Amino acid sequence: MKVLLVEDYEPLAESLGKGLRESGYAVDVSRDGEEGLWYAETNDYDAIILDIMLPGIDGLAILRRLREAGRNTPVLLLTARTAVEDRVEGLDTGADDYLTKPFALQELLSRIRALVRRCYNRRSPNIEVGDLRINTVRRSVERAGRAVSLTPREYALLEYLASRPGEVVSRTEIWEHIYEFRSEATSNVVDVYISFLRKKIDSNSDKPLIHTRRGQGYVLEERP
Amino acid sequence: MRFRIARGLMLLLLVLFSAIWAVIADRTLRGLNGSLDDSLKSLIGFAAQNAVLRMDSAELKEKADAFLPSWTAGVEEPFLEIRSLDDGRILARSARLRSDYNLLGRKSWKEALKHAGRKGWNGFAAGKHVRCRAKKVSLPAGPAGEGVRPTQEVLFIVAVERDEADRRFREICQRSGIGLGSTLLLAVAGVWLVVWRTTRPLTGLAEDVAAITPENIRPVRVPADPQLALLADRLNRSLEAVARSLEREKRFSSDVAHELLTPLGGLRTELEVALLKPRPAEDLQEAVRRCETMVREIQHLVEGLLELGRLEAGTGKVKWEEIDLSEAVDAAWNNLESLARSRTIAFENRVGTDARVEAGAHFLDIILKNLLSNVARYTPRGGRAWAECEESDHHLLLRVMNQAENLPPGFAEHAFERFWRGDLSRTRKNSEAGNGIGLGLSLARSAARAIGSELLIEVRPGPVVGFSLSLKPAVVARLGGSASKPPS
Numbered sequence: 001m002k003v004l005l006v007e008d009y010e011p012l013a014e015s016l017g018k019g020l021r022e023s024g025y026a027v028d029v030s031r032d033g034e035e036g037l038w039y040a041e042t043n044d045y046d047a048i049i050l051d052i053m054l055p056g057i058d059g060l061a062i063l064r065r066l067r068e069a070g071r072n073t074p075v076l077l078l079t080a081r082t083a084v085e086d087r088v089e090g091l092d093t094g095a096d097d098y099l100t101k102p103f104a105l106q107e108l109l110s111r112i113r114a115l116v117r118r119c120y121n122r123r124s125p126n127i128e129v130g131d132l133r134i135n136t137v138r139r140s141v142e143r144a145g146r147a148v149s150l151t152p153r154e155y156a157l158l159e160y161l162a163s164r165p166g167e168v169v170s171r172t173e174i175w176e177h178i179y180e181f182r183s184e185a186t187s188n189v190v191d192v193y194i195s196f197l198r199k200k201i202d203s204n205s206d207k208p209l210i211h212t213r214r215g216q217g218y219v220l221e222e223r224p
Numbered sequence: 225m226r227f228r229i230a231r232g233l234m235l236l237l238l239v240l241f242s243a244i245w246a247v248i249a250d251r252t253l254r255g256l257n258g259s260l261d262d263s264l265k266s267l268i269g270f271a272a273q274n275a276v277l278r279m280d281s282a283e284l285k286e287k288a289d290a291f292l293p294s295w296t297a298g299v300e301e302p303f304l305e306i307r308s309l310d311d312g313r314i315l316a317r318s319a320r321l322r323s324d325y326n327l328l329g330r331k332s333w334k335e336a337l338k339h340a341g342r343k344g345w346n347g348f349a350a351g352k353h354v355r356c357r358a359k360k361v362s363l364p365a366g367p368a369g370e371g372v373r374p375t376q377e378v379l380f381i382v383a384v385e386r387d388e389a390d391r392r393f394r395e396i397c398q399r400s401g402i403g404l405g406s407t408l409l410l411a412v413a414g415v416w417l418v419v420w421r422t423t424r425p426l427t428g429l430a431e432d433v434a435a436i437t438p439e440n441i442r443p444v445r446v447p448a449d450p451q452l453a454l455l456a457d458r459l460n461r462s463l464e465a466v467a468r469s470l471e472r473e474k475r476f477s478s479d480v481a482h483e484l485l486t487p488l489g490g491l492r493t494e495l496e497v498a499l500l501k502p503r504p505a506e507d508l509q510e511a512v513r514r515c516e517t518m519v520r521e522i523q524h525l526v527e528g529l530l531e532l533g534r535l536e537a538g539t540g541k542v543k544w545e546e547i548d549l550s551e552a553v554d555a556a557w558n559n560l561e562s563l564a565r566s567r568t569i570a571f572e573n574r575v576g577t578d579a580r581v582e583a584g585a586h587f588l589d590i591i592l593k594n595l596l597s598n599v600a601r602y603t604p605r606g607g608r609a610w611a612e613c614e615e616s617d618h619h620l621l622l623r624v625m626n627q628a629e630n631l632p633p634g635f636a637e638h639a640f641e642r643f644w645r646g647d648l649s650r651t652r653k654n655s656e657a658g659n660g661i662g663l664g665l666s667l668a669r670s671a672a673r674a675i676g677s678e679l680l681i682e683v684r685p686g687p688v689v690g691f692s693l694s695l696k697p698a699v700v701a702r703l704g705g706s707a708s709k710p711p712s
Contacts, residue, residue: 015497101486103489
């Protein structure tokens with residue numbers, strides 16, 4: 001999953017970006033309001049973490065413009081402004097969640113997971129497709145009761161496909177959701193990781209779950 | 225309040241009118257008694273002139289009755305009795321008195337004697353209560369011309385019906401009471417009206433003031449009355465100033481919280497990420513270094529706030545000493561040289577080597593460090609900055625100037641506000657000694673005021689921007705160094 005972090009305080013932007021990446025997210029970081037707005041309008045994120053006090057254009061103005069443009073990306077406001085009226089204003093402007101600094105990293109990660117679930121209309125942290133079970137909290141995968149060991153990138157790819165079960169997902173979409181904006185990798189690398197994933201998920205089963213739709217993309221689903 | 229004023233005035237009127245009525249009643253009563261006294265005097269005069277003791281009762285009655293109209297003195301139908309004080313025998317009575325009448329009432333004639341004079345007593349006559357007055361008189365008992373004239377002590381008693389007296393008393397009291405009562409009511413109504421009209425605008429003002437709370441400060445209505453309008457106008461101005469002050473404090477508290485919570489948030493996240501999984505020593509070292517930077521930032525912010533608090537409270541004592549101004553500028557710039565070099569900023573100290581001032585060293589240090597810190601951080605890359613000094617009106621005017629670009633809107637107005645950085649982000653760059661976190665100019669200004677000076681902003685075409693400070697010279701000497709005019 002891919003997250004946009006818009007935070008101007010450099011030490012926090014760096015450490016939080018690192019923490020999110022190590023937790024399996026692809027993270028784009030912007031330290032400026034104008035740049036952050038451009039990122040948000042140009043790319044498709046699974047969640048946006050947005051500071052309010054930003055140089056240039058502030059976080060609430062960014063949020064307002066995104067909502068007015070019809071973009072429903074879940075947004076978590078991250079700010080040192082703790083007053084009730086600030087929280088109310090943030091949520092009423094269109095934020096999905098509000099977290100004040102200083103915060104516990106695990107709480108932030110948990111709230112991001114909740115936002116992502118909501119984004120894909122899921123209530124449970126577990127995803128099940130056939131006999132494939134993914135625990136998004138522990139980032140663990142089982143197929144037919146047997147644990148499957150995946151690299152972070154493989155897991156990110158699988159989680160994204162499993163969040164849209166039965167949907168054909170294009171190579172570009174996959175790339176946009178598991179690679180950062182400045183990544184030098186191209187969308188062709190997606191094919192490589194699909195093949196890695198197939199070897200680990202489908203090779204020991206007579207019911208493959210990852211299917212190719214030629215010219216369109218890939219789909220994760222159980223077929224009879 | 226209006227009710228209290230009106231009530232007070234009405235009570236005063238009530239007391240006043242009650243006192244007047246009491247005086248009238250008392251005078252009426254005295255008047256009645258005076259009539260009785262006059263009657264007594266007349267009776268005694270009559271008795272002296274007419275040798276009443278030698279008259280028989282019939283003759284006395286006849287003469288007394290005939291005399292009555294002339295000396296009743298306004299007392300209608302008085303009763304008359306003359307008693308001997310030897311034995312209490314009634315010597316004469318007026319025609320209206322019968323034998324069963326008892327002017328003495330329950331008293332004996334001796335007791336009546338005690339009450340003779342101004343006191344009087346209540347007796348009975350014709351089934352009615354009468355008010356009696358008496359006087360002891362010595363009258364000749366025998367004819368004149370016989371040497372020693374024997375005398376007889378007699379008691380003259382005059383009485384009048386109490387009902388009559390009461391009636392007259394009541395009549396007078398009623399008339400005066402009605403008159404006084406009406407006057408009182410009119411007076412009360414008048415007072416109430418005046419008080420109501422006078423205090424009505426005050427009531428409105430009081431209601432508006434009562435509705436003001438720290439969370440909701442709003443102007444009061446301005447009454448039509450010019451005096452009250454002036455009061456309301458002054459009050460509104462004060463309320464405006466209070467509202468602005470409260471807003472500033474609220475914003476300041478919010479800003480302080482934000483300024484502290486942001487590096488604290490960074491610190492916490494840095495530590496939690498470091499502990500997320502096992503890491504090599506150099507990664508942990510790097511994380512610790514970053515934490516140390518943030519801790520120093522927090523420390524500087526807290527120290528800056530404390531210093532600002534001390535300066536604004538005026539609790540810091542100024543230790544006046546002679547200071548070499550040029551050396552002070554060099555010393556303050558010393559710590560900023562590496563930062564300035566990294567941004568290729570050229571700084572020139574044009575303050576003459578002979579410029580010596582009298583100031584508090586600690587305070588001058590705060591001023592120079594913060595002004596020069598601004599220069600190092602905010603002069604555009606490759607720009608120039610300088611410090612200069614000139615004599616002006618028996619003072620030394622120190623200026624710290626730098627080339628600038630795109631001055632933020634509202635700079636001249638807000639530059640000294642705490643945490644104001646020209647944009648909303650509070651983006652910090654290498655904060656030290658309160659600067660970079662938006663307190664530098666506030667500190668410098670407060671320090672300037674502590675040594676009796678004022679820090680002023682100067683903006684020149686270029687743009688060139690800076691601050692000037694007037695200092696008391698220890699020695700007004702020639703100013704050395706380069707030309708004092710800034711480069712074009």
